Amino acid sequence: MRIKRTGTFLALLLLAVLVVLPLLWVSFKSIWINGKLDLLAPIRTVLEKDLTGVFSHSLTLGIGVVAGSTLFALPLAWLMAKTPLRKHRWLDIVLLIPFMTPPYIGSMGWILFMQPRGYLEQLFPGAQWISSHFFSLFGMITIMSLHLFPFLYLILRNAIIQIGGNKEEAAAVHGASFMYTMRRVMLPLVFSSYVMGALLIFVKTLAEFGTPATFGRRIGYFVLTTEIQASISSWPVDFGKATSLASLLLLACLVLWYVQSVVVRRHSYNLVGGKGSREKIVGYRGWQQALAWLYVVLLLATAIGIPYFSIISASLMKLRGNGLAWTNLTLHHYGELLTWGSPSMKALMNSMGLALLAACLAVALGTWFALSIGRAKRLPQRITDMFSLLPNTVPDMVLVVGLIMVWNAPWMPIHIYNTYGMVVLTYVVFFLPYTVQYVKARNGQLDESLRQAGQVFGGKPWYVFRRIVLPLLLPGMLAGWMMTFTISLRELVASLMVLPPSMQTSATYIFAQFEQGQLSLGMAMAVVSVALTTTLLLIVNNMNSNRKWNAQ
Structure with a gap:
C-alpha cells in the first residue's frame, strides 16, 4: 500500500x-509585469497593441463554425438515427474521415480547388463567380465546419437514439403534429447534448491553428493562435504579447468548459432506465429516400471529395500551368x-x-x-x-x-x-x-x-x-x-x-x-x-x- x-x-x-x-507559468507571466502583479495586464496588452480585432475575429469564427457545423450535423444525425439510413453503419466510418484529416491539409485542398484558375474553374469554367466569393470569412467558416461537423453529428445521433420511440408515440397519441413533437419533445431532450457538442466545437475552433495559418492568412483574417505563433516564431520575439494572448485564450476556454458543465447539469434527462424502450423508425417514400441520400452524398462529396481530389491531383501533376489533363499526370x-x-x-x-x-x-x-x-x-x-x-x-x-x-x-x-x-x-x-x-x-x-x-x-x-x-x-x-x-x-x-x-x-x-x-x-x-x-x-x-x- x-x-x-x-x-x-x-x-x-x-x-x-x-x-x-x-x-x-503562462498565466503568471501574463500578469507579472516589471516585478509587479497586474491582473489586468493581459487585457491592457491587447488594447495597447491593438489586438482587439484578433480576439473578436476568433470569437466570430467560433460562432460561425458552430452554426455551420449545426447546419451540417443536425439533419444528418436525425437521418442516421430515425430513418432506414441508420442500417448503413459504414457511413459512420466514412463520416469520420473529415475529422481525422489534419485541418491544414484539408484547407490546402480547398485552396487548390477554389482559387482563381483552380480545379473548380478548370472543371467548370462558368463557376468563376463561386471562387471569387469563396476566399472570405464565409469560406473559412465552411472549411472548418466541414472538418468539425462529424464530432457534433456523433453526439447528436447518439442522443436521438437514446430518446427512443415511446415519447414520440405518446405525443402522437395526444394529437401532436410532427413539427410540434420535434419542437416540444425532441429538441429539449437533445439540448444538453447539443450544447456540450457546440461548446466543444467552439473551443476547438478557438484553439485551431492549421486552417487559420493557411486559409486565414491568405484572406488576411488573423486569430489568436496565428498571432501567438507569429509572436514567438518571428523576429522580434514578443513573449509578453504571446503570454497575454495565450492567457486570454486559456481563460476563454475554461469559462466555456464551466458554462458547458452548468448547462449539461441543469438540462440533462434520464433517458435510459430499467424499462425497455422501442425504437421508432420513420419510413419515407421514394422521393424522400432519394432526397435523404442526395443530402448524404453531397455532404460527403463536399467534406471529403473536394479536398482529397485536390490533394491527390496536385501530387500527380507534372506542371501546374498545364492544369488537369491525363497527359499532365506523373x-x-x-x-x-x-x-x-x-x-x-x-x-x-x-x-x-x-x-x-x-x-x-x-x-x-x-x-x-x-x-x-x-x-x-x-x-x-x-x-x-x-x-x-x-x-x-x-x-x-x-x-x-x-x-x-x-x-x-x-x-x-x-x-x-x-x-x-x-x-x-x-x-x-x-x-x-x-x-x-x-x-x-x-x-x-x-x-x-x-x-x-x-x-x-x-x-x-x-x-x-x-x-x-x-x-x-x-x-x-x-x-x-x-x-x-x-x-x-x-x-x-x-x-x-x-x-x-x-x-x-x-x-x-x-x-x-x-x-x-x-x-x-x-x-x-x-x-x-x-x-x-x-x-x-x-x-x-x-x-x-x-x-x-x-x-x-
Missing part, C-alpha cells in the same frame, strides 16, 4: 511539472519524395523517429499514471486523473507556449529547448491523455479476483503484474501507442513552434512547400502521411476488435 501511494505521489508530481506548471513526385537522402525523405524519417520515441514514452508514462489512478477512489488519484486530462482540455498553442517558457527558463536545471528532446517532450505531453484513458478503461474492466488468484498461488506483486495484469492491459497500451504515433506523425503546431531550425518533419515540410508554392511535393507528402496514419489506425481497430485480446 505504501509503495502504491508513493507511486501515486510521484505520478502526481511528474504531471504537475509536465502539464500544470507550463499552464500556470508519379515522379512520389519517387522524389521517397528517394533516400532527399529532404522530403529526411523529413518523413524525422517524423517517424520522433513519433516512435514519443509513443514509447507516452505509453510507459500513461500506463504508470493509469495504474496510479486505478478506480480513482482517493483524492490524490482523482487529482492525478484530472491533471492527465488537461492537455485535451486546453488549446495546444497555450500549452506549447508554456512548455517553451518553462524549459527555456534560466532556473530550469535541464535545458532541452531547441533540441530534439524538446520535440519529443511536447508530443508526449500533448498526447499523453490518449494512453491514460485507454489503459485506465482497460484496467477498470479487470476484476480484482485475477490479482488475488495470482497471490493465492504464491505470486509476488511484480510477477502477478508481469504475467497477469500486463498481458490484459496490452490492448489498451497498444491503442494508446498507435494513437500517439499516428497523431505525432502529422502534428503541426508543436513541430512549428519547437523544432530546431535545421530540422523538418512531414507536417512542417508540407506547410513549407505550400508556402513556397512547390505544391506537388507537399501534396505527395500529405497523401503519404494520411495513407500511413489511416493504415495504422485500421490496424489498431482490427487488433482491438479481435477476440483473442479480450479478457475472459
Whole structure:
C-alpha cells in the first residue's frame, strides 16, 4: 500500500511539472509585469497593441463554425438515427474521415480547388463567380465546419437514439403534429447534448491553428493562435504579447468548459432506465429516400471529395500551368519524395523517429499514471486523473507556449529547448491523455479476483503484474501507442513552434512547400502521411476488435 501511494505521489508530481506548471507559468507571466502583479495586464496588452480585432475575429469564427457545423450535423444525425439510413453503419466510418484529416491539409485542398484558375474553374469554367466569393470569412467558416461537423453529428445521433420511440408515440397519441413533437419533445431532450457538442466545437475552433495559418492568412483574417505563433516564431520575439494572448485564450476556454458543465447539469434527462424502450423508425417514400441520400452524398462529396481530389491531383501533376489533363499526370513526385537522402525523405524519417520515441514514452508514462489512478477512489488519484486530462482540455498553442517558457527558463536545471528532446517532450505531453484513458478503461474492466488468484498461488506483486495484469492491459497500451504515433506523425503546431531550425518533419515540410508554392511535393507528402496514419489506425481497430485480446 505504501509503495502504491508513493507511486501515486510521484505520478502526481511528474504531471504537475509536465502539464500544470507550463499552464500556470503562462498565466503568471501574463500578469507579472516589471516585478509587479497586474491582473489586468493581459487585457491592457491587447488594447495597447491593438489586438482587439484578433480576439473578436476568433470569437466570430467560433460562432460561425458552430452554426455551420449545426447546419451540417443536425439533419444528418436525425437521418442516421430515425430513418432506414441508420442500417448503413459504414457511413459512420466514412463520416469520420473529415475529422481525422489534419485541418491544414484539408484547407490546402480547398485552396487548390477554389482559387482563381483552380480545379473548380478548370472543371467548370462558368463557376468563376463561386471562387471569387469563396476566399472570405464565409469560406473559412465552411472549411472548418466541414472538418468539425462529424464530432457534433456523433453526439447528436447518439442522443436521438437514446430518446427512443415511446415519447414520440405518446405525443402522437395526444394529437401532436410532427413539427410540434420535434419542437416540444425532441429538441429539449437533445439540448444538453447539443450544447456540450457546440461548446466543444467552439473551443476547438478557438484553439485551431492549421486552417487559420493557411486559409486565414491568405484572406488576411488573423486569430489568436496565428498571432501567438507569429509572436514567438518571428523576429522580434514578443513573449509578453504571446503570454497575454495565450492567457486570454486559456481563460476563454475554461469559462466555456464551466458554462458547458452548468448547462449539461441543469438540462440533462434520464433517458435510459430499467424499462425497455422501442425504437421508432420513420419510413419515407421514394422521393424522400432519394432526397435523404442526395443530402448524404453531397455532404460527403463536399467534406471529403473536394479536398482529397485536390490533394491527390496536385501530387500527380507534372506542371501546374498545364492544369488537369491525363497527359499532365506523373508519379515522379512520389519517387522524389521517397528517394533516400532527399529532404522530403529526411523529413518523413524525422517524423517517424520522433513519433516512435514519443509513443514509447507516452505509453510507459500513461500506463504508470493509469495504474496510479486505478478506480480513482482517493483524492490524490482523482487529482492525478484530472491533471492527465488537461492537455485535451486546453488549446495546444497555450500549452506549447508554456512548455517553451518553462524549459527555456534560466532556473530550469535541464535545458532541452531547441533540441530534439524538446520535440519529443511536447508530443508526449500533448498526447499523453490518449494512453491514460485507454489503459485506465482497460484496467477498470479487470476484476480484482485475477490479482488475488495470482497471490493465492504464491505470486509476488511484480510477477502477478508481469504475467497477469500486463498481458490484459496490452490492448489498451497498444491503442494508446498507435494513437500517439499516428497523431505525432502529422502534428503541426508543436513541430512549428519547437523544432530546431535545421530540422523538418512531414507536417512542417508540407506547410513549407505550400508556402513556397512547390505544391506537388507537399501534396505527395500529405497523401503519404494520411495513407500511413489511416493504415495504422485500421490496424489498431482490427487488433482491438479481435477476440483473442479480450479478457475472459
